[in-house]
Amino acid sequence: MLRLLWLVPAIPFASALTLATMRLPRKAVAWIATCSIAASSVISLLVSIQFLTNPPSTGACIQVLWKWFDVDGLRPEIALYLDPLSIIMMVVVAFVSFLIHLYATEFMRGDDGYGRFFAYMNLFVACMLTLVLANNLLLLYLGWEGVGLCSYLLIGFWYRDAENGRAGRKAFIVTRVGDTAMVIGLFLLFRQLGTLNIQELMRRAASEWHAGSVVATAAALLLLGGAVGKSAQLPLQTWLPDAMAGPTPVSALIHAATMVTAGVYLIARLHVLYALAPQAQFAVIVVGAATLLMGGLSALTQHDLKRVLAYSTISQVGYMFLALGVGAWPAAIFHFMTHAFFKALLFLGAGIVIESLNGEHDIFHMGGLRKPLPVAFWTFLVAGCSLAGLPLITAGAFSKGWILWGAYSAANGSVWLWASALAGVFLTSLYTFRMIFLVFFGEQRTQVAHRPGHAMHIPCIILAFLSIAGGYIKSPFAHFLSPVLSWSPGAMQGVSFSETVSEGITALIFLLGLYSAYIFFLRRRDYAAALASSSTGRVLHRFWFSDWAMDWLYDRLFVRPVVWAAKTGKDDAIDGFYTGVARLNELTWRGMSRTQSGRLRWYVAGIAAGSIVLIAVVMFL
Amino acid sequence: MDAIRLISLSPLLIVAATSVAVLLAIAIRRNHAVAFGLTLAGLAASFCSTFFTPPSQVTQLLLIDRYALFFMGLLTAASFSITLSAYGYLAAREGNKEEFYVLLLVATLGAMALAASGHFASLFLGIEILSVALYGLIAYLRERPLPLEAGIKYLVLAGSSSAFLAFGIALVYADLGALDFAKVAQLLAAQRSMNLELLLPGTVLILTGIGFKLALAPFHMWTPDVYEGAPTPVTAFVATVSKGGMFALLLRYFSQSGANRFPRLLLVLSIIAIASMLAGNLLALFSSNVKRILAYSSIAHMGYLLVALEASSRLGTNAVAFYLVAYFAMTLGAFGVVTVLSSAQRDADQLDDYRGLFWRRPVLALVFTAMLLSLAGIPLTAGFLAKFYIVAAGVASQAWLLILILVITSTIGLFYYLRVVTALYQQPVSDVQVPEPLPRRAPGLSLVLAVLTVLLVWFGVYPTPLLRMIQSAISSIL
């Protein structure tokens, strides 16, 4: 059964290729696209079950497909690596993808790029699966760039609007900035350790580098650059909100559930390296903590439903980074999983809402959708609660609680991190319910034009179930991951309160957020308006709304200079030199051809002068 | 004078006799075809005789060695092809045609004498025979303004340059007391205390005379005017036979007399070479007259030749000889094409005459292209190997400055060749007036062009036999 592993990425690849090259009727497209992902997820489940029931002695299994190339010591293979971490990633990715594909078959029904859409989506799934299953960093990088490409393609899917294309390019380029750092990290690792095989790298790193060594730090930081770009963390988060220009299933799949967590996966995959580089790990903490707060604050000010969710994603991935930074590895992966469920669901719900309102994105133009869209409302509510961390019931509460506890108690944790994560909980709760209240409660402002069908409802319901049930598998999850990512709670000394206390406080904060949202956005909207229109409020609002003005900053710092250089350099200054030489020749010709005056006596004079000069040369030189 | 020596002289004698024969034929009855046929026969016989003639020295004046025979063969072959191309050209023009051949034969004789000359007297005589005949040839179409003007210019300038030459020889003679190259070489080698105040200016004056004939800068200014004005076959003659004979002499003088002993003279030669390469190539850049372009290009080519001459090694001599052969082939070919295209009214010397030639007469255009590319030194043509050997000679003697200038100027030169080539392949524009081609097809000329093209490619791809010939020829002067 394990030998079928290669089919998991191969089937989506094949179907992507089929869809890209052939013109098929819509039905066929839908079937091929969805069934291929279904097949892929079934196989991944089968493989996982095989792995669970009959675990390989080494704790992982490797499937080598073919030797990629072998040049002077660099011998990457096209090989898949299966261990508990990649199993979790694979299964979640495949399964969520399947649901979103199913949803999309209906969501995209009226679009003329139907085949193209599913070709891209299947390609994305294939690349994402390659990424999580890759045995070496080069193959991982292939998947990594592949998902970036699909993200670009899908953001700009509605290509007729140039803005979408711009957003897509921005996403691709910003993430590629990170990727460049990452690829340099690969060079560094290869130079120092002589391989790119992940397991081999980790073994050699552990044996050759001592903790805190400069190379280890440099490598970890460079790879962090890649992770930060892909996962839309500070300071490369600016692409994600714009990426919402893509169709909603894309936002759900790529920009919420799977791709943006690739950075988390990368760091978890290379956690041995980060353990060797405390400074780098501290950087991960800083990135995570800062991003989760900034994302939360920005989410609070957005009008566009999908942008709220986008900032929420940034913020939640920030939690994961925080967990990674403090060393609570399984907590990060656990949060990845629950986040995949509830955030995908939120986007799917948002998709239903937006579609039903004929493409209205502004939450201030929505309201009262509770009645016309009941399924969407209830599933959205479940997901929202999960996101905000409704205690005891929702999956999000478990995963986030774990992270909070980790932020306090783990190796690199501190009470300050715990506090900032707690602040994040408040923000999450606040913006989540702000969104829910504005969209589903209050009076209806826009007529519902369209009601979704089963293909869109079923995934929502399944995901809603998972957003709750997913939380209860925390301990088997931790156990399953333990061979790869171990976690020992309470190992720290000086812990002054227990996990239960932490959870209790979290719950309180959640309620505080919920209550504030209720006051500001349902009961007394004028309070919110007054707050926002106060002078500091206005400044802060604008600041947060514009993503901390980072777009503006990057525009001035990078985009404009490059465009300016391109504009001024268009005609290739170097060419001017050669043109000058040519011109000089022409001028010389002009001057010299004057001497050919046609006059006999001038010619005689020429001969005489030449002769005299030459005589002078022989006589006097 | 014994029989052997007389036989040795046979190439010269045959040409001289032919000229007399043509004169007599004219006296009996004017007939263009007869004069033409006699001339061809004479030149062919002379050419063949160069292969059978035993080398020997005929008096002090003429050295009929392998070297001389090689160049005589080259010169007669060139005259032969010029004769062929002149027939149709003259037939379409006014006036008596027959004397043209007489003059041509005499001029050839002068050039051949130069190739064989081993003495200043024969040098002077050869030059004068050549020049005087050339005055007539250049101004042959005397009813037309341009040939006449060119003839007078050439007359005055060549006459004064002869005076420079003669005065130079006189100075050298005054110092050394010898007119014979071998003797001069001995005296120079003997390190006898020399009066350099006479010897060096004298040599420079001789160089002035020779440089004039070779159209080397700064004695080059007549070239474009004479090339433009002279009837095209005569232009071809001036460019090839006249310069070829002269260069053969220069090469012999230079390698036999050991003038390279004087660094100052080498310096003068370098200055001349550099000036020629620069002037030739730069002057031609934007000219719109094909004959003038070829004139300027010939100035540059003579400059290249000097670079190899200065190397004064076996390699350099080899390079000069090979270059001259290639230069003959391509120059004759180029002027042959100009001849073909010339109408009875005027020569096809404007660049516009060539625009779109490829689309009208593709074969002719291809031939012209081959000639031009060969002049530019592009592979598959003899010009490439020729330039290759020149550069090789320069590199071997480590004359880096000269080589660098050669490389740069020949790149500049490429520009004007390409201007012409580009014109050939331009899509035809209907309203451009093109001259009528010759009324009669010129089978002789076509044959010449075909043979020259074949030779051009043959020497460019497989020069081994030619190189063998050249090596045996130059061994007699080294």
Add this chain to the structure above:
Amino acid sequence: MILVWLLVVLLGGGVLAGLFARLHPLLSRSIALVAVIVDLVLALILAVCDFGAAHAVGSRWLEEVNWSWIPQSGIQFHLGLDGLSLLLVLLTLFLGMVAVLISWSDITTAVGFYHFHLLLILGGILGVLLSLDLFLFYFSWELMLVPMYFLISIWGRERRTYAAIQFFLFTQLSGLLMLIAILALYFAHHQATGIYTFEYQDLLGTQLSPHMAMWIMLGFFAAFAVKLPVFPFHTWLPDACAEASTATNLVLTSLMAATAAYAMVRFLLPLFPDAARAIAPVIIVLAIIGILYSAVLAFSQTDLMRLIAYASIGHLGFVLLGIFSGSPLALQGAVMTVLAHGVSIGALFLIAGALEKRLHSREIETMGGLWDTMPRLGGVALFFALAALGLPGLGDFIGEFLILIGTYQVHIAAAAVAACGVLAATFYALRFVQYAFQGSNLHSWRLPDLNLREATVLGALMIALLWLGLYPQPVFRTLAQTASHAQAFWR
């Protein structure tokens, strides 16, 4: 012997194609196509047969021909084939076939003359790739120029004459500098051993003073730098590409560059290892400037052909970097990049040509929203744009990755800055796709999508690029022996 046949078939085919065009243009096209395909098959036979043989015998050359040519000057007609040249021969013939195919309907005037020149160039390129005699090498090197000049100046666009002459002057001057260098080496060798020879193997160990070696090396470098082209000798390329026809551009960028890179690996490094090492830092800096500069300029171009030309310059900057970084990894990456660049940039030119044929314009400002009307062409363009920006899984990535990772072993900063060049490639590649195919169809173009011939050619190129990206091992296996030789000289 088969090497001679390679040349004879091409040149003979060229002459025949030239002659038979009078009967019917189609005949000329077919002859040209058949000649190139026959050659390609011959080369493939070589690739298949000789591969095992070479490993068994362990000789330096898989195939060799050595005839006397001009014995007076020590010139031999010496051809030899090893892994490196085999790869590039295959590339040449493959792209040559593509060139003939895409000219099929593009070229309507002087068809025979066109194919004569096209095949003559291919012959010249093969001559360069196979020569083991420096004279023969120089001969072939120069032989490429004239036909290229004609291809640009007859079948080009408005300012074709200017572009053609510029091309010719640049290459000629640099070529003559190389001639001086070759001759200097020749005489230096004679001085040391008393033997006049242009034979590559003999000249390899020539003793030169460092000063001399540097100058001679620079002479060689000048020729290769112009042909590659290397910043700041690159300006002829965009001009030429803007004016030449599609197939010409293919030959001009993909194949001419391949010969230059080949010549650096085959001649420059082994002949002057010390001088090359000494000057490597300077050249690396030039390469990096070239990479970044060309990326910025490609970003600013509005003429599609110029854009692609600058993109090509950028990729070739990587090749230069790889060759001079002194790392075996990077060297093999450079060869890989040459192959992949040939395919991907060639394909981009094809696409630009296809667009021009339909739109009668190359200005990307006249385009936009073409995906609506030509989705297939759009998809293909996207594919090759992605190849150009170095997407993993496609050939260009493998080459550039190896170059960078190899360079990193030696010059960390250089590799890091050059990696930013890969990033910069993203800008123009995406801009191209955006402006041409995305956005709204402002000009309401209604155009035919790819026809069968175009689709086949482009499909073949896509497969080639994917193959190079996903399973390049055969390439590296073929290259291994040559690479080890090159390394031996470098170290």
Add this chain to the structure above:
Amino acid sequence: MTAVPMADGLILGAALFALGLAGLLLRRNLLFLLISIEIMLNGAGVAFVTAGSRWGRPDGQVMFLFILAAAAAEVAVGLALLLRFYHRRQTLDADSLNRMRG
């Protein structure tokens, strides 16, 4: 008769030569140009004769004869051409020979 010192003879020759050259440069009439050439050639002739007397050989005089013959031939052709020219243009101005240039 005592031999003329060589230097004197050569100076005389050079002076003649220079005179001829000056004439060539200064006169506009074509006829005078021909005459000037004659003077230059005669300058060379004087130099030859002087040099010959220095070495006591006849070569100098022989060369002088050659020069005379050559000069005569040149003048013969030259005058013919001048006649043609005068016939056409009604002038002998050297500067009017400038239809070709550039």
